Amino acid sequence: MPAEIKVTIKEIIRRNYNVKSFRLEAFGGPDFQAGQFLLVKLSEDPQLKRYLSISSSPTEKCYLEFTKKLTESGFSRALDNLKPGDQVSIQYPLGNFVLDESAPKIAFLSGGIGITPIRSICKYVVDKKLGTDIVLVYSNRSVRDVVFKDDFDAMVKSYPALKVAHVLCETEPGFKCTVGHINAGVIKNEIPDYGMRKFYLCGPPQMVEAMRKILLDELAVKPEMVVTENFQGY
Numbered sequence: 001m002p003a004e005i006k007v008t009i010k011e012i013i014r015r016n017y018n019v020k021s022f023r024l025e026a027f028g029g030p031d032f033q034a035g036q037f038l039l040v041k042l043s044e045d046p047q048l049k050r051y052l053s054i055s056s057s058p059t060e061k062c063y064l065e066f067t068k069k070l071t072e073s074g075f076s077r078a079l080d081n082l083k084p085g086d087q088v089s090i091q092y093p094l095g096n097f098v099l100d101e102s103a104p105k106i107a108f109l110s111g112g113i114g115i116t117p118i119r120s121i122c123k124y125v126v127d128k129k130l131g132t133d134i135v136l137v138y139s140n141r142s143v144r145d146v147v148f149k150d151d152f153d154a155m156v157k158s159y160p161a162l163k164v165a166h167v168l169c170e171t172e173p174g175f176k177c178t179v180g181h182i183n184a185g186v187i188k189n190e191i192p193d194y195g196m197r198k199f200y201l202c203g204p205p206q207m208v209e210a211m212r213k214i215l216l217d218e219l220a221v222k223p224e225m226v227v228t229e230n231f232q233g234y
Helices: 074-080 112-128 149-158 184-190 205-218
Strands: 005-016 019-025 037-041 049-053 063-069 087-094 105-111 133-140 162-168 198-203 226-230
Touching: 005 063, 019 074, 019 087, 037 063, 049 063, 049 112, 063 074, 063 112, 105 112, 112 133, 112 149, 112 162, 112 198, 133 184, 149 162, 162 184, 184 205, 198 205, 205 226
Parallel strands: 105 133, 105 198, 133 162, 198 226
Antiparallel strands: 005 019, 005 087, 019 063, 037 049, 037 087
C-alpha cells in the first residue's frame, strides 16, 4: 500500500444535486495513471475512509481531484461538511483500470458516478492528443444525474474522435439521448464497430456484471477485450 499523505482541500465543486468534486492542492505526490483510484481518510475512524476514483487527469498538474456521490452514509455526511482549507489523508495510486494506449479504438460503458475514472482517461487522451478513437455510452436515470456534462461537451468539441451517447430512463425535451437501459441493441446502435474495440466498464457492480455478460454472451466480444472496474465509492 502506498504511503499516507496529508493534503489540503483547495476547491470544492458541485457537479450536480448530489455529486461534489474535491480538488486537493498540488503537493508533489507520486505520479498516477488516468483511471486509477485513491484511499481517502477523513479521520482515524475506520468508518470515515473510502476508496474513490481520481477524476482529474495526470495532465491537470495544479490539483488532484476525486469526486463522490453524496449519500446518507456517515462518510458522505462528513465529506459534505468539508471546506477549502480543511485537510484529509490519502493513499494512492491504486488500481489497474488504465488506458491501453496500444488500442486504437476503445469504448466505455458507464453508469452514474462510475464516470469518474472515465473522465480522467478521456481528459488525458484529449490533452495528449493521442488519437485514440473513443465512444462513451453513459447511463443515468435523468439529465439531472449526469456528471461532468460540461467537461465532456468541451472535450467532444475539441477532439473529434470522441463520441458521447447518453442513455436515460427519463427523457427531457432538447436533450439527445436513448431512452431505456444499455443493452445489446443500444451497443450495436451506438458502437457499430464494437467488435474492433476494447471495452472499459465502470459503474455499480450489478451494472458492470450485466454489461460484461451482454458483451461476452450476446455480442461475442473476446474476454481479453473487456476491462472492468467495480466502483467502490458508493
